[in-house]
Amino acid sequence: MNKTLFLRIVHRLSQEVEYFQPREDAAIRQLAYGGGADTVDEYVRLGETTARICLHHFTAGIIQLFGDEYLRRPTPEDLQRLLYIGEQLGFPGMVRSIDCMHWEWKNCPASWKGMYSRGTGKPTIVLEAVASYDLWIWHAFFGAPAPQVNFYVNGNPYHLAYYLTDGIYPN
Template sequence: MRQSLFVSILHDIQQVNEYFIQTRDATGAPGLSGVQKMTAAFQILQYGMPANAVDEHIRIGESTAIAALNFFTRSIVATYEVVYLRSPNEVDVARLLQEGEQRGFLGMLGSLDCMHWHWDKCPTAQAGAHTGHYHKPTIVLKAVASYDLWIWHAFFGMPGSLNDITVLDRSPLFTELTRGHAHTANYTINNNVYTIGYYLVDGINPVGQRL
């Protein structure tokens, strides 16, 4: 992660959670900094490190690392949910359809792909269920991204032994569509009128290849 992005995220979450603002104790000694707390949370999330493993180089105890992780995830949701952690609204859908049309794909809402994340410390009892064509335990992340890499849908946690169709069947991506509440996408291809958008997948998925 670039330093500028790290600092920007830290500044944003400090606006919603004072936990990440450095304070001083009764003797005037400085407490843990926001950089330490956020770094501990990042390392636990990114590398799957146990909470007591960040003490040696970050100088933060196990209980504090767990607290930092909990506060960090909640602060991220509180800070970015309205802008990033949401489904597209009518304005977003109109923009996505317009961008797709400019690129020759009428009715395209985004690129859909499944990615496998290696589960390095997968318990032996669960290894079989999570081992598929990668021949090692993995967990599947399914995401939808737009042309500018806005990931507006993510579904994580399915065992790596499942194929893409099975993962898609279990995800909530089409929940609103099955309830009749999906946004309308009106377009015509080969004199056929369509009212439901679609996603590019697999070999014709340029964004998925970049991810």
């Protein structure tokens, strides 16, 4: 998260959501590091229950303050704008781009490890995100890795499924 966005969120939450006006905030740290509620108790001296309540208020505040603008389905106007931009970029009919990444699943049950390892020995789970050219995320999903498939392109064998994407992401 860039500093400008972080400060915008902090300012709006501290000005408009009563819960965040006089207290320390562990919710951002929980989200930033992906830790559980019990991982912030020593650092910010908050108990697990308080950290959970803080995270709940944080997510409710984000929905309240930014939901109408960011947590919504694309409107017909959004769709027309995305189609126009896609055509200008040389991809007629494209509204969004999909990207996936594998996150290591540290607490994967031993009996499931083989299904989620993709031959690497470490189980992973897939984060799938669909974003428009301006990096507006329209869809995100955590799920099982792509099934193993077998196909050939130009005589080369491939064994994993894929999504076709373009180079819209900045370096």
